[in-house]
Amino acid sequence: MKILKALLAGSAMLLCGGSVASATDLEVTHWWTSGGESAAVAEFAKAFNATGNHWVDGAIAGGGNTARPVFVSRITGGDPMGATMFNQGRQAEELVEAGLMRDLTDIATKEKWSEVIRPKSLYDGCTVDGKVYCVPVNIHSWQWLWLSHKAFEDAGVPVPTNWDEFVAAAPALEKAGKIPLALGRQAWQTTGAFNVLIPAIAGKETYLKVYRDHDAEVAAGPEIAKVFKAADEARKLAAKSNVQDWNQATNLVITGQAGGQIMGDWAQGEFQVAGQVAGKDYSCLPGLGVNALISVGGDAFYFPKLSDPEKSKAQEVLASTMLNPKTQVAFNLKKGSVPVRGDVDLAAANDCMKKGLQILADGNTIPDPPKLNTEDTNNQLNDLFVEFFSTPSMTPEDAQKRYAEIIASAD
Amino acid sequence: MIFTALVVFLGGTIWTIVYSFTNSKLLPRLRFVGLDQYDRLWSTPRWLASIENLFIYGILSLILSLLIGFILAALLDQKIRFEDTFRTIFLYPFALSFIVTGLVWQWLLNPDFGVQSVVRSLGWDSFTFNPLYDQRIVIYGLLIAGLWQGTGLVMCLMLAGLRGIDEDIWKAARVDGIPMWKTYLFIVVPMMRPVFITTLVIIASGIVRLYDLVVAQTSGGPGHASEVPAKYVYDYMFAAQNLGQGFAASTMMLLSVVIVVVPWAYLEFGGRDRRV
Numbered sequence: 001m002k003i004l005k006a007l008l009a010g011s012a013m014l015l016c017g018g019s020v021a022s023a024t025d026l027e028v029t030h031w032w033t034s035g036g037e038s039a040a041v042a043e044f045a046k047a048f049n050a051t052g053n054h055w056v057d058g059a060i061a062g063g064g065n066t067a068r069p070v071f072v073s074r075i076t077g078g079d080p081m082g083a084t085m086f087n088q089g090r091q092a093e094e095l096v097e098a099g100l101m102r103d104l105t106d107i108a109t110k111e112k113w114s115e116v117i118r119p120k121s122l123y124d125g126c127t128v129d130g131k132v133y134c135v136p137v138n139i140h141s142w143q144w145l146w147l148s149h150k151a152f153e154d155a156g157v158p159v160p161t162n163w164d165e166f167v168a169a170a171p172a173l174e175k176a177g178k179i180p181l182a183l184g185r186q187a188w189q190t191t192g193a194f195n196v197l198i199p200a201i202a203g204k205e206t207y208l209k210v211y212r213d214h215d216a217e218v219a220a221g222p223e224i225a226k227v228f229k230a231a232d233e234a235r236k237l238a239a240k241s242n243v244q245d246w247n248q249a250t251n252l253v254i255t256g257q258a259g260g261q262i263m264g265d266w267a268q269g270e271f272q273v274a275g276q277v278a279g280k281d282y283s284c285l286p287g288l289g290v291n292a293l294i295s296v297g298g299d300a301f302y303f304p305k306l307s308d309p310e311k312s313k314a315q316e317v318l319a320s321t322m323l324n325p326k327t328q329v330a331f332n333l334k335k336g337s338v339p340v341r342g343d344v345d346l347a348a349a350n351d352c353m354k355k356g357l358q359i360l361a362d363g364n365t366i367p368d369p370p371k372l373n374t375e376d377t378n379n380q381l382n383d384l385f386v387e388f389f390s391t392p393s394m395t396p397e398d399a400q401k402r403y404a405e406i407i408a409s410a411d
Numbered sequence: 412m413i414f415t416a417l418v419v420f421l422g423g424t425i426w427t428i429v430y431s432f433t434n435s436k437l438l439p440r441l442r443f444v445g446l447d448q449y450d451r452l453w454s455t456p457r458w459l460a461s462i463e464n465l466f467i468y469g470i471l472s473l474i475l476s477l478l479i480g481f482i483l484a485a486l487l488d489q490k491i492r493f494e495d496t497f498r499t500i501f502l503y504p505f506a507l508s509f510i511v512t513g514l515v516w517q518w519l520l521n522p523d524f525g526v527q528s529v530v531r532s533l534g535w536d537s538f539t540f541n542p543l544y545d546q547r548i549v550i551y552g553l554l555i556a557g558l559w560q561g562t563g564l565v566m567c568l569m570l571a572g573l574r575g576i577d578e579d580i581w582k583a584a585r586v587d588g589i590p591m592w593k594t595y596l597f598i599v600v601p602m603m604r605p606v607f608i609t610t611l612v613i614i615a616s617g618i619v620r621l622y623d624l625v626v627a628q629t630s631g632g633p634g635h636a637s638e639v640p641a642k643y644v645y646d647y648m649f650a651a652q653n654l655g656q657g658f659a660a661s662t663m664m665l666l667s668v669v670i671v672v673v674p675w676a677y678l679e680f681g682g683r684d685r686r687v
Contacts, residue, residue, distance in 0.1 A: 069649030072437065094437035094652070185632055242522075242544055244630070376436065379651030383457045383635070390633035391546060402456070409451075 024314040026082030028301075029058035029074075031067035034247040036269020040335035044137075047327040053314045056082075063186060063245075065382075068375075075100055080304035082311060083318055088125045088136060088300045089370035095302070096133050102303040107316050108132040111323065118342045119296055119360070125371060126300060134300040135319050137328075138337035141294035141356065142264045142368070143196050145285040146271070150256030151178050162289030163200060163230070166260060170237050173259045181237035182249040182258035183389070187382035189246055190389040193262040194231050194381075195369050199295075200288040201227045204366055211372040216408035220400065228396035228403075234262075235389045253282070262288070268336030268352055278351035286355055294359050297368025298337065377410040424665065431658035439654055448659035458660065460635040461643050467550050468639075469618040472557055476614055477607075479558065480565025485595060487566070488573045498570070502563035509560065513627025516556035517543065543629055546636040553637055557624060561617060565610055572606030573599065608679065619668060640664050 026048075032041045038059070045055040058081055060067035068091060071084045075095060086092045095101055108114070117123040117136060126134040145166065152159045152169065155176035160166040170180040183189060199207040202223040209218040218224065241258065243249050250270045252258035261267065268284070276282055287293050301322060303315045321327055328339040333348055338356055349357065359365070369378060384406065388399045434444045452458050483501060487494055504512065519525040522541045530538040542552030576599055584594040600607075622641035625631060631638040640660060648657030 065646075065650045069645075072649065072652070076438065091652075098438055186630070374436070374652070376647075376651045376653040376656070379646065379653070380455075383455075386632065387456070387634040390636075 023052055023054050024310045025054045025056050026311060026314045026318060027056040027058050028083045028085075028318070029060065029067070029071055029081045030085040030299075031060050031062070031064055032085075033059050033061045034245075034266075034270060035273040036334060036336060037266065039273065040269060040331050043327065043330040043334055044322060047321050047324065047330070048318055051317050051321060053317060063188065065186075065188060075304050080306060082306070082315060083301050083303050085299050085301050086134070087368075087370045088122060088134075088298050089368065089372075090374050091370060092134070092302050093128075093374075096128050100304060101133050102305045102312075102315065104132045104135070104303065104319055105130075107319055111320060113323065116323070116341050116343060118340065119363075119365065121296055121365075121367065121371075122298065122300075122340055134302045135322050136298055136300045136340045137322050138298045138332050138335055139296055139340060139360070140264050140266060140298045140337045140368075141286075141296065142192055143199065143287045143294050144265055144267070144352075145260050145262055145288045146250070146253050146267050147260045147283045147285065148253045148256045148258065149281055149283065151176075151253070151259045154178065154256065155259075159283055160285075160289070162285065164290075166288075167233055167237070169259070178256075179238070179240045179252060179258040180260070181234060181241065182243070182252040182261040183234075183238035183241045184246045184249040185242075185244050185386070185390065186246070187386040189249070189263075190385040191378070191381045192264070193234060193389075194227070194385050196262050196288065197227050197230050197234070198224070199293060199366055200290045201230050203291065204293060207366055210407055211369055212367070214407050214410045216404050219407040220404035224403070225396070225400060228400045231388070231399075232396045235392070238389065239392070265336050265338075265352070265356060268350075269334060270336075272334070272336065272350075284352040284355065286359055292359055293364040293366060294356060295368045296360075296365045297370060298340070373410060377406065380406045427658050428662050428665075431655060431662045433655050435654040435658070437652040437654070444655070448655045449663075451656065452659050452663065457635050457638055458640070458643055461638040461640045464550055464637060465618070465621065465639050468554055468557070468621065469615075471551075471554055472561075472618055473611070473614055475554075476558055476562050476565050477610065479562050480610070481569050483562070483566040484569035484573055487570055498567070501566050504560045505563045507560065509623040510627045512556050512560045513624045516552070516559070517628045520552050520555075544633060546633050549629060549633065549636045553624060553628060556628060557621075560624075561614070565614065568606055568610045568613075569603075572603040575606075576602060615671075619664065 028044075030041060032038060041057070041059070045057060048055045060070055064087065068086070071081075071086070072095065074081060075084075076098075080100070092101065113132065114123055119139075122136040122139065123132075126132055126136055145163065147159055147166070149159055151173060155169070155172040155178060157169045157172045160169050166180075173180045183193060198210065206218060206223045209215045210224065241249065241252070243252065246263055246267070247270055249258070249261050250263060250267045251274075253261045253267075254271060254274045254276060265284075268278075271278070271282055278284065301319070303319065306312050306315070322331075323341070325339075325341055325344045328341055329344050329346065329348070332339045333353075336353070338353065338360060339346070346353070346357065373381075381403075384399065384402055388394055430439050430441075431448055432445060433440060433442050434447070435442075487497060491497070507515075520540075520543045522528065522539075522544065527538060527540045530540070542548045542555075580598060580602075581594070584598060589598075620641055621639050622645065625637055625639050625642055629637045631642055641664070644657050644660045644664065646657075647653050647660060651657075
């Protein structure tokens with residue numbers, strides 16, 4: 001009873017305090033729910049709360065495909081949140097066109113976003129007709145192969161340095177009772193793995209021709225055929241991987257039950273939470289160790305138009321907090337991604353992150369599929385690859401034919 | 412009331428059908444593209460797989476839940492002791508949502524924790540029962556969960572029907588020396604026709620809208636082996652931000668229901684004087 005009273009008193013005080021200090025509650029929705037991700041998002045919340053406002057966390061578990069429909073229906077249905085995350089690219093394209101998102105150009109010019117945000121493509125990804133509509137918060141890349149040192153030690157083979165060596169080492173891993181390749185069964189992961197194989201096996205040009213120019217002839221051609229062959233190998237290596245979520249698959253690598261995983265650099269957050277050290281407990285191979293390039297994509301926050309002026313002010317504060325150099329470092333170190341500002345101190349970055357920074361500095365980058373394809377095309381690709389990766393009887397040739405059809409119909 | 416019904420049901424339906432002929436993406440827009448969405452729909456392997464899966468699930472679930480439900484009801488009707496207790500036990504799963512049912516059966520059918528591992532730990536090491544990870548039989552994994560959840564309700568409806576049969580009919584049948592199974596099959600079942608029809612409609616509507624069980628239990632996998640049309644509609648309308656495609660698929664679902672329901676309703680209610 002006493003506790004209940006105390007709680008009631010406490011909440012009453014909070015309510016009063018809220019109105020007096022004019023701290024504004026702002027609901028922020030996102031789909032960051034794994035260990036590393038929630039540690040990272042807590043950094044944002046901390047920084048935002050320090051400005052005297054209040055971060056109301058609206059995390060939705062189950063990944064982007066589950067969360068995005070919720071965001072979109074809340075915004076179009078007239079119950080917008082304070083801010084919401086999307087992947088950089090075309091996911092929120094129509095919401096911006098329909099005028100549902102807030103124009104951030106004023107604050108962007110004041111804080112010189114166009115100068116501090118690098119690479120430039122991230123800033124451009126947030127602008128529509130010269131106006132800024134979102135805040136990019138990190139640079140994520142997909143093109144990484146994460147390897148467990150323990151698994152390879154147990155199997156008695158050296159840790160591979162590229163995809164071919166990895167494939168060659170697979171039989172030894174299988175003999176030692178390991179799963180060679182960990183792969184979550186959710187559709188976006190199988191598509192992601194395939195999209196990583198394209199630039200690694202067929203090169204940057206082919207990748208751009210297929211996804212940027214939507215050239216169906218290239219998609220049906222011999223270069224992509226090689227990629228499908230590699231994907232065929234990959235699905236055999238991953239046949240025993242029975243997990244769903246990506247972080248469960250990463251966990252197989254962390255615990256040494258699986259040899260490796262093709263996953264974006266957000267996987268690094270999981271290794272960090274598990275207390276593992278890059279180079280000692282695990283290795284990372286950008287571009288699968290074949291073709292050292294990374295895609296530049298990432299997450300961005302959009303701010304729906306709100307009628308409450310208090311909340312609109314809080315939105316501005318949040319936008320500038322997210323891009324603050326200090327917040328950027330704290331957030332990205334936890335997230336495993338690279339800050340979007342070049343003018344920050346990254347002494348604390350680990351091995352893998354440094355590799356990424358180096359490739360970024362060399363300009364060896366490609367745009368991310370969500371930037372080039374509509375969600376419709378990506379979903380069709382998801383349908384294809386989730387079938388391909390779990391249907392051993394589907395031949396690479398058949399799959400390629402359907403792949404070319406999807407690319408031909410993409411806009 | 413009539414206004415609400417017209418606007419919500421008829422209006423919503425017509426709106427959906429009209430927009431299925433447009434290329435609406437995230438937001439509905441009136442840019443007509445003819446039958447493009449339908450063309451694409453019927454050349455999508457995932458949609459075809461969904462239809463096939465729903466067909467298998469539907470037929471089996473219809474037959475089995477009627478059969479099991481009726482047998483359970485007939486057994487309970489034998490004036491047994493603790494009838495209330497049994498009825499509660501059989502009906503209990505129906506109190507759970509499909510989401511919970513799906514999750515429970517996902518664990519029960521998981522090879523590392525569920526039935527397979529229990530049987531193996533009893534000493535039968537080669538025992539394999541792994542429906543959720545095998546494309547060929549995953550649909551039966553769904554069926555088990557669906558039957559477990561739904562049969563209780565069918566049983567209750569049947570039991571109510573059986574209770575509605577006059578005691579005198581049983582007595583007359585016994586006097587005539589008709590065996591019990593024959594009485595059930597040729598006298599009681601035909602008399603229960605209205606109950607059977609109600610039950611059939613309830614089961615059938617449950618089958619067509621099958622969605623949450625799949626999402627909770629298998630999320631459509633492995634591959635497309637447990638995809639269903641309702642999930643295709645949802646995924647394309649919201650996740651893929653392609654309303655036109657989703658509307659085309661939902662219109663096809665509506666059409667299939669209409670094709671089944673209209674002739675049946677005509678026979679059932681149109682020829683009323685046939686059976687009095």
